[in-house]
């Protein structure tokens with residue numbers, strides 16, 4: 001390991017994420033697609049951010065860079081004070097493994113692999129022993145309310161349950177930050193609120209959460225709103241009165257007590 | 263990721279496509295099986311040739327007419343006419359390291375007894391032939407020096423010839439006709455059975471060499487002289503003495519080549535072994551081609567697998583798999599395929615060789631060497647043909663792999 005992954009406190013102002021003038025240009029043949037045109041933003045520890053904006057405004061591009069899955073064309077990105085742009089492929093993999101949990105709209109679970117094994121997966125790529133791995137993965141699944149489904153395969157689970165498995169996977173390695181790109185995009189409204197409830201609970205336990213959503217209702221659960229337009233941040237404001245998912249769910253009409261069909 | 267976990271998950275990945283994994287392994291199974299079987303056949307041949315030569319007796323020397331040819335190949339026995347009866351007598355008289363000597367002649371042909379006939383080879387030999395070969399007479403007598411001097415029409419039958427010509431009666435003192443010359447049967451040799459090559463050693467008739475030359479082959483010179491040295495350590499001495507004597511008798515100038523060839527067992531063994539080794543190598547190389555084809559099959563399937571599982575690779579990378587984790591994962595899958603195939607192939611090869619042995623009556627030998635070789639080959643093939651697809655997977659960009667449709 002060439003770079004020290006411990007936070008270098010110099011230049012940090014307590015921010016978890018510091019982003020300056022981030023741009024991303026995709027080259028499609030002759031045409032340059034400017035997905036991000038200079039984004040600067042800071043996110044502190046413990047925040048719950050909702051990112052909104054029209055389709056094609058660069059939200060996913062931004063999230064992928066935050067998640068160290070993609071590299072920006074220009075600009076700097078410091079995660080816990082580490083300049084991510086200077087890291088090697090292996091070091092980036094390590095960051096993804098230890099510090100970041102990613103939740104995708106399409107769940108991205110391994111098919112024909114049980115919920116438990118899906119959740120164990122991040123621990124495989126770390127030093128965790130087989131025994132502890134199982135315990136941790138089971139705990140994470142219990143935390144998202146799937147303690148009774150650990151041996152189910154993804155195709156035996158509803159969409160909401162699959163997304164909860166994905167959330168369990170994202171938090172199993174105790175990340176500092178969970179990134180979720182439209183995590184409720186494929187879910188009905190009740191299940192969406194349930195998932196938001198899980199995020200809120202995780203956030204209350206100190207995990208920073210950044211999620212992308214198209215639905216203003218969903219964004220209402222976050223503490224801060226950032227709006228993208230044409231690859232830039234158009235608005236960035238605090239949501240002083242976030243809704244509490246556990247309360248909202250009580251007011252939702254019950255269609256079926258056990259509605260969990262995919 | 264711990265290696266045991268990777269191996270386990272490789273097994274599970276292969277289990278998901280049982281048929282496909284099996285067909286891929288089949289290439290390696292057949293390849294390794296063929297290599298093992300071919301090596302077994304080749305080495306079996308090598309072994310039986312050595313056996314056969316050893317069966318001649320250890321202190322035996324063969325003297326052939328004609329010069330030694332390149333690479334130990336002797337020209338046909340009929341092409342040189344330099345060995346005479348007098349040479350043989352001189353050897354027995356003047357070479358102290360020589361114990362027994364038997365001049366030799368050949369004839370082949372149809373043998374008739376009553377209304378039965380049999381076709382076999384007739385060896386003209388001297389009275390000490392049995393001592394040299396360490397053969398025994400089962401019943402009757404061997405011919406005497408007197409018979410040889412007189413070119414008497416007597417013969418000794420091998421067991422097979424005796425059984426075929428005289429199924430019911432004792433052949434001793436009966437008359438057989440070889441190429442219409444009547445011979446009296448003096449005795450029958452003890453059964454020696456098949457040699458390691460599957461040749462029947464009892465399918466032979468022995469007669470005085472003088473009789474064979476004068477009555478059957480009408481070729482005046484000797485085809486060979488069989489000599490035994492007084493002891494094992496005298497072989498070299500016997501060889502030098504014979505050589506010096508024959509050079510003198512044949513008036514060969516100092517720097518001219520011999521017009522005869524003396525072979526001891528080691529020479530014979532070396533020549534024969536070299537020949538069968540070429541056979542072994544040839545067979546094994548043909549078989550390794552199928553192993554190579556099997557390897558290409560593995561590469562093909564691994565490439566398909568990498569493409570099919572691009573999203574899986576993306577997911578694994580997004581949760582922290584490093585390039586080398588992905589590389590090992592796919593490499594181990596290829597290795598598991600080739601190793602399972604290799605082990606099954608070894609079993610198949612061993613069983614197959616036994617079957618060949620028992621059906622074709624061909625000796626087969628399976629050595630630790632050929633098993634280790636095949637095993638090593640399978641590992642090498644797994645690594646070699648698995649590496650490229652595995653590297654292709656490992657080099658993927660996380661986001662591209664995740665977006666792959």
Ligand SMILES: Nc1ncnc2c1ncn2[C@@H]1O[C@H](COP(=O)(O)OP(=O)(O)OP(=O)(O)O)[C@@H](O)[C@H]1O
Nearest residue numbers: 026028033034035054055056057058059060061062
């Ligand atoms: N791999 C790519 N190659 C080329 N252009 C791309 C690529 N990915 C995204 N883009 C372009 O970048 C722009 C931003 O895309 P992005 O996916 O970030 O939008 P988004 O805000 O997530 O939209 P949505 O809400 O529909 O998910 C779009 O114009 C898109 O066409």
Ligand SMILES: [Mg+2]
Nearest residue numbers: 059060061181
């Ligand atoms: Mg998007």
